[in-house]
Amino acid sequence: MFRYLKFLPLLLFGFVHAQEEAVKSVYFEFDKYSLDEKQAKEVVDFIKNTDSTRIESIEIFGYTDDIGKDDYNFKLSTNRANTIQAKLTENGIMSKIIVTIEGKGRILIDDDIVDNLPEKRSKNRRVDVVLNLKELPKLVLPGFFNTIQKNHIVGDHIYLENIFFEKGSSKLTLKAKTELDKVALLLLRYKNVEFEIQGHVCCTPPNQKEAIDKDTKKRQLSINRAQAVYKYLAFRRVPKNRMAFKGYGNTVPLGKDPEYDRRVELVITKI
Template sequence: MLKFVLITAFFSFGTLCAQEKKIGTVYFEFDKYSIDAVQEQMVVGFVRKIDTTSVESIQIYGYCDDRGNDDYNLKLSEKRVNAVKSILVSNGFNKNKILIIEGKGRVLLDEYSGGSLEDIRSKNRRVDLLIVKKNSFGKGIYTSFQDQHEVGDRIYLENIFFELGSSTLTLASQKELDKIAGILQKIKV
């Protein structure tokens, strides 16, 4: 039974990571990464309203429209993300809670977007802010292994990290997974 719970924990990990809530979008002018006054006020308003004690982390993702080459768009989306991060931090948001800062580059147009071409492109020139609240995972989810688990319990693996900008696990994460593998090997079916 514990083996089933542990396997469920590994499959649930991806689901848990996806429990963030989009809290805002900052839009940019064509080929710009500076933020206009209206968009800046939206970000400042967010910082003033948010109860940071309930925030586990914030994620910032930047995008561009479909014009320009891939390298240029990636760099522009990264500059947009950093501009939003800068406003958050300069207005008192804890920089340690900003865990993901990623420029994604261009968003491809599709025939299902609706609206005019310029309207679609303007909506793709953006930065999305996503927030993960503390203890947002609910009942039956643990941050460590317990003596007794019930079927359906999920375990959130907090200490699994990757090298920055890489798919390589950190040394501490490798040791943590080795420890978990040892526990799984001891379970009798």
Template sequence: MKICKVLFIFFTLNLSAQQKPIETIFFDFDKFDLTEQQTGVVSNFIKKIDTSKVESIQIYGYCDDRGDDDYNFRLSKNRVSTIQNLLVLKGFNQSKIVILEGKGRVILKPDTVDNLNEIRSKNRRVDLIVLNKNSFGKEVYSSFKNKLKVGDKIYLDNILFDIGSSKLTHNSKKELDKIATILQQKKNIQFEIRGHVCCTPEIYSDGIDKETKERRLSWNRAKTVFKYLLSKKVSSSRMTFQGYGNKYPLGKGDNYDRRVEFFITNL
């Protein structure tokens, strides 16, 4: 196999439980294999991270805008497989690699002229996302009925959203009705409503709300839940809301990243 030259740029990020480290691997045009030298770089990275604290790894592959969709989807998947195989070969637990997705080519704006070659080179890549355990709160619960502490978060499977939307689904409203009833009984709980999105390009931290056309989809989702609970007589003095964009994927797939969570701020 012909070995290509690849450029690895490792963003030096704090591997604490409060961050989501991202490693980006840039490939030559039409290539998906790695040099021996860069294989060693990945091996060293694996040695440096505390794998006992890693919740999951997600691997996303991309291509530049040249070529047809079918070919580029295959190429991006091959790039993902290269990184996956290397991680497993070097001893990383395969069960923690939860998402493997080739996303194909990155489409450029029609009027893109300046720095075209540089832009294309940055689109020929694999993004490797490491999510640490308890990276967003002390403990994760599925109900307000649990014995909670400040810093805990509550994630509910039924409070999800359609792609690009901040409107509550029928199931989401039913779930929020139950939560409102519990909150009326447990008036000591104060919390932040945290909105999330999935599937946004790496250059953007949030998605576009198709209803408002604003790039603050996660914020709008959190605000929608805030207003709904307010309509159910939950006091605004107990609630705040904030959008967190694409910073905290769950590692369960895109559907579950279009969500809202509750973060306990006071009891």
């Protein structure tokens, strides 16, 4: 489960901020805090497959369902958290970066409004392993800029900070729209600039050049993200005849961290 100066991706998956979080949930049987080998491998691989230079700290939070007394559930949730901590250190994860190991006790639910109570309870018998990640290092690439400028040349790439998409989604967030409002004002000031909005993705299967958009269920995520920016700029009165949009899937990687390939760029096509 999951949940950058010259170059930073314009639009990224999910959740990138000054500090990004990635979360892996491990589920336990009723009244148990032991792990099977498959669960143990999954949680260890989750951390080892993350760029170690970006892991600032690890937090481990244990939970239980709402059955039983508070004292017992706090103890059980703590045991679950400790089990995960022991498994991580046993597999070479340095204990000094594990800054929190906490049992949170039970998660209360209202059984009058839960459609599938047993399933809901099973999802509450878990430990959340939270990786606090440092932001990606800044990249310096020729021809890349972080704002619309007066003296661009054809081929310049424009990235904009703080415009992100959630993982697998093409829907603009409120924060992204606020940033695009600023972009629109600059585009209206520099009326001679024409550009293509280019969408990119990363990390797709080897035989797939494009990713699936979870909102539309179609394999055209890079196209949809580029189109979402196009439509919003048009809504902010940027003339459509100055804009085009295109999805490039995973065909234009930057050769850096995969995070940089989850992006949308404005590329100057005419001055």
